Structures are given as C-alpha cells and as structure tokens.
Amino acid sequence: xxxxxxxKIEYQQLLLFINFTNYDSxxxxxxxxxxxxxxxxxxxxxxxxxxxxHLSITYLYKHDDYQERNKLSSIQLKYLKHVSxxxxxxxxxxxxxxxxxxxxxxxILRLTIVYDETYLDAKRWQQLILFxxxxxxxxxxxxxxxxxxxxxxxxxxxxxxNSSFWNENK
Numbered sequence: 001x002x003x004x005x006x007x008k009i010e011y012q013q014l015l016l017f018i019n020f021t022n023y024d025s026x027x028x029x030x031x032x033x034x035x036x037x038x039x040x041x042x043x044x045x046x047x048x049x050x051x052x053x054h055l056s057i058t059y060l061y062k063h064d065d066y067q068e069r070n071k072l073s074s075i076q077l078k079y080l081k082h083v084s085x086x087x088x089x090x091x092x093x094x095x096x097x098x099x100x101x102x103x104x105x106x107x108i109l110r111l112t113i114v115y116d117e118t119y120l121d122a123k124r125w126q127q128l129i130l131f132x133x134x135x136x137x138x139x140x141x142x143x144x145x146x147x148x149x150x151x152x153x154x155x156x157x158x159x160x161x162n163s164s165f166w167n168e169n170k
Contacts (some may be wrong), residue, residue, distance in 0.1 A: 004028055008137045011035040029079070030054045036061060039090045046102050062089040068118040074101045081105065086112040092119050100132050109133070109141040121145060122160035129169075 007028045013035070018051070036059045037045075083106050087095060103109070113119040118133050120143055129136050 002027055006030040008032040009035065024048055025050055027051055032056045033057050034058045038062075039087070039094065042098060043074075043101070043110055046070045046077060046098075047075055049104070050077065052077055053079045054157075055080065056082075056084040058086055058091060060087050062091070062094075077102050081107040084108075084110040087116075087119075088113070088114040090116070092116060092124070095119075096124075096128065099128055103133055106133055107134055107135050108138040108140075109136060110138070112142045112144060114129055115145045117143070117145065117157075120157045120160075122157075122163065122166065124160050126163070126165050 004027055007030065009032070012036075026048050028049055031052060031054070033056070037057055039060050039062050042057075042060065046055075080102065080136065083103065085116070105108065111119070118124075119141065125141075
C-alpha cells in the first residue's frame with residue numbers, strides 16, 4: 001500500500017473508533033471519508049498523510065467519549081489544497097486549531113456547519129484567512145440551523161461578509 005494515492009472509505013456505522021497513535025506515514029493524496037468520523041481523530045489522521053492534496057469528510061462530529069490517546073506532532077501539509085468538511089457540534093475554537101496547524105496551503109475550503117453560529121463571524125474568518133490561509137481562493141460556507149441570538153438575524157450576519165475585505169477577495 002505504499003503507493004496508494006486515492007482512498008475512498010464508505011461506511012454506515014455511526015461510531016468509528018480509529019486510533020492513530022503511531023506515526024505511520026501514508027502516500028495517500030486524495031482521501032474521501034463518506035461516514036462518521038470523530039473530530040478528535042482528525043489531528044492524528046492528518047499527521048499520517050504528509051502528501052495529502054484533497055480531503056473530504058461527509059460527517060465530522062464532536063464525540064465526548066472518544067479522545068485520541070497520544071496526540072502526534074503536527075506536520076506541514078504543503079500539498080493540501082482542497083478541503084471539504086461537514087462539521088456537526090464541533091466548536092469553532094477547536095476547528096480553528098486545525099486550521100492553524102494544517103491548512104496554511106489550502107486553496108479551496110468548503111464547509112457545512114451544523115448548529116454552531118460562531119462560524120458565522122466574518123471578522124474571525126477574515127483574520128484566519130489573512131494569517132493562516134493566505135493561499136485561499138474559494139471559501140464556501142453553508143450553515144444549517146437557526147440563529148439563537150435574538151439580536152441578530154441571518155440578514156445581519158450575511159451583511160458582515162460584505163465588508164471591503166470580502167468584496168475585494170470575491
């Protein structure tokens with residue numbers, strides 16, 4: 001399997017417990033996971049894929065019962081250009097750490113967010129893009145939920161993305 005470049009995994013099982021506690025480098029460049037993967041497994045998974053170019057995970061979720069035992073040292077994913085993720089109950093603070101550690105070179109980021117409205121903070125995204133994703137060309141975010149903050153409406157939130165930064169970088 002040392003020459004495997006493309007890997008697509010599909011499964012129906014709700015809880016997949018994979019331990020990436022040893023650094024086993026893989027040659028995979030395209031990884032597609034069509035199934036549920038605990039968010040806490042993502043860091044170590046990425047550490048095992050130094051040649052990764054394209055990552056797609058259909059359901060990345062917060063699972064309190066699953067914790068990676070040994071966190072591997074981060075690696076630079078200089079080939080990673082395209083990321084597509086659906087995040088369910090994953091706090092923005094936690095995802096932001098992944099962005100800062102692994103997403104510096106990405107050009108395309110497509111996210112579907114379920115329930116966490118903190119992902120709709122345009123200024124926070126602006127700072128992340130400027131300082132941690134400077135190669136980003138396409139940023140596509142889809143938020144699925146209702147806004148719980150009574151002071152803001154979706155219209156108000158969307159207008160945050162109409163600043164000069166967003167207009168100049170369309």
